[in-house]
Amino acid sequence: MDLMDCDQVKELLDAYALGAAEPEEAAALEEHMADCVRCWPSLNEAQRAAATIALSTTLQRAPESLRRRILADVERIQHPTGPRLLERLRTLWPAGVGLLAATTAASLALALFLQMQVSDLRGEKDQLAAQIESADARLTQQQQVMALLAAPDTQHIHLEPTDPTSSAAAVYQWSGAAKAGAITCNHLPPLQEGQVYQVWFLTESESYPTGRFESWDGIGQLSMALEDLPERPVAIGVSIENAGDVGEPGEMLLLAELQQ
Amino acid sequence: MQRLSLRDRHAFEEIYDRYGDLVYSTALRVLRDPHLAEDISQEVFVRLWRKPDSYVAERGRFLTWLISVTRNRAVDEVRTRGRRQRHETASPEEQERELPAGAANDPALNAQLAEQRRIVRAALAELPPDQRQVIELAYFGGLTQREIADRLAQPLGTVKTRIRLGMQKLRAGLAPEVKSEWI
Numbered sequence: 068m069d070l071m072d073c074d075q076v077k078e079l080l081d082a083y084a085l086g087a088a089e090p091e092e093a094a095a096l097e098e099h100m101a102d103c104v105r106c107w108p109s110l111n112e113a114q115r116a117a118a119t120i121a122l123s124t125t126l127q128r129a130p131e132s133l134r135r136r137i138l139a140d141v142e143r144i145q146h147p148t149g150p151r152l153l154e155r156l157r158t159l160w161p162a163g164v165g166l167l168a169a170t171t172a173a174s175l176a177l178a179l180f181l182q183m184q185v186s187d188l189r190g191e192k193d194q195l196a197a198q199i200e201s202a203d204a205r206l207t208q209q210q211q212v213m214a215l216l217a218a219p220d221t222q223h224i225h226l227e228p229t230d231p232t233s234s235a236a237a238v239y240q241w242s243g244a245a246k247a248g249a250i251t252c253n254h255l256p257p258l259q260e261g262q263v264y265q266v267w268f269l270t271e272s273e274s275y276p277t278g279r280f281e282s283w284d285g286i287g288q289l290s291m292a293l294e295d296l297p298e299r300p301v302a303i304g305v306s307i308e309n310a311g312d313v314g315e316p317g318e319m320l321l322l323a324e325l326q327q
Numbered sequence: 328m329q330r331l332s333l334r335d336r337h338a339f340e341e342i343y344d345r346y347g348d349l350v351y352s353t354a355l356r357v358l359r360d361p362h363l364a365e366d367i368s369q370e371v372f373v374r375l376w377r378k379p380d381s382y383v384a385e386r387g388r389f390l391t392w393l394i395s396v397t398r399n400r401a402v403d404e405v406r407t408r409g410r411r412q413r414h415e416t417a418s419p420e421e422q423e424r425e426l427p428a429g430a431a432n433d434p435a436l437n438a439q440l441a442e443q444r445r446i447v448r449a450a451l452a453e454l455p456p457d458q459r460q461v462i463e464l465a466y467f468g469g470l471t472q473r474e475i476a477d478r479l480a481q482p483l484g485t486v487k488t489r490i491r492l493g494m495q496k497l498r499a500g501l502a503p504e505v506k507s508e509w510i
Binding site: 078081085088089090112113115116130133134136137141144145 | 340347350361391397398444448463469471473494498
């Protein structure tokens with residue numbers, strides 16, 4: 068649909084606010100709104116009028132179970148499964164100290180960096196709470212990786228760059244006992260705005276997105292629980308994807324075959 | 328909202344206690360299914376917790392945004408399930424029992440909502456029936472103008488005119504009475 072002018076938008080505003088505009092009309096109107104601040108008050112007024120209609124609805128008491136469900140979700144978001152996994156991994160720590168391998172240095176550096184970041188943020192005011200939470204989550208994941216390194220049956224495999232001129236490198240480590248794995252990458256190429264590093268498990272026929280991570284100075288890490296894998300993977304890879312894209316993988320940046 | 332963007336759980340619970348019944352009731356009015364209404368309400372509040380920044384203060388009031396998000400998500404669900412034919416303009420008074428003011432999470436708020444509800448219903452009742460019908464089919468039934476035209480076997484232009492005139496009258500009828508801080 069062609070771009071709308073302000074008069075066309077005003078004609079359509081009421082229907083749009085009621086949700087009655089056709090999809091292509093709604094898209095054209097939203098495109099106009101993105102660039103035309105002058106029309107915002109009119110849209111605001113139309114949406115207020117439309118929302119007022121909802122006030123005609125007889126008020127029903129929401130079930131108490133709804134409150135419980137929502138707060139349980141919030142709790143899960145605030146405290147993901149990390150601590151549970153960490154506790155499980157911690158029990159394996161004493162037996163595996165000798166298995167700390169070359170990637171431990173990178174892991175330690177990352178942990179120290181994250182710990183410093185969290186400490187710095189804690190020195191600031193409340194408006195940094197969200198950032199602290201985010202950094203805390205990353206630190207928790209980092210601690211999981213450190214614990215995994217110490218598990219008694221940890222194995223590792225090196226991922227090679229698919230582009231021979233790339234200096235990117237990675238090690239994938241996993242523990243059957245802990246049912247957990249972690250990938251540690253170094254010399255990763257920088258990301259564009261809105262991109263993330265995506266880890267994939269590849270089977271003969273499918274690609275399973277396993278998790279995403281960011282990097283700090285080319286170093287990135289992701290820990291993962293292995294119990295959710297739908298079938299035995301034959302390879303593990305890392306690609307660069309757009310943050311909103313969860314479909315098929317793009318070109319792999321790093322790849323390794325997994326021995327059966 | 329500022330506290331919410333800082334992941335202040337207490338602020339979030341306050342917002343739920345204040346608006347939970349309204350969100351649930353709006354979803355229920357569209358969906359006519361308590362379980363689905365509960366699911367959609369949960370989605371709306373969890374989304375609010377995850378992405379409080381999706382509410383842009385410059386573009387309108389919080390309650391307007393919250394109701395719009397709820398209504399739109401409920402209508403999406405109706406469309407997905409192909410159940411839109413089930414409900415049209417049935418009067419809510421005929422189908423639902425009013426929540427007693429004392430039973431609400433926030434009795435004072437509930438009393439204010441009851442007053443607003445009386446005003447909005449009076450304004451809707453002032454509209455010619457054909458205008459009220461298309462507005463309710465759109466807002467609660469989730470039908471587009473073209474779908475309403477098909478449903479009522481009326482020309483599309485007629486439906487568009489009824490919506491525009493109806494909303495103009497509704498705005499005029501509500502303007503002096505609905506408190507601006509509300510919505």
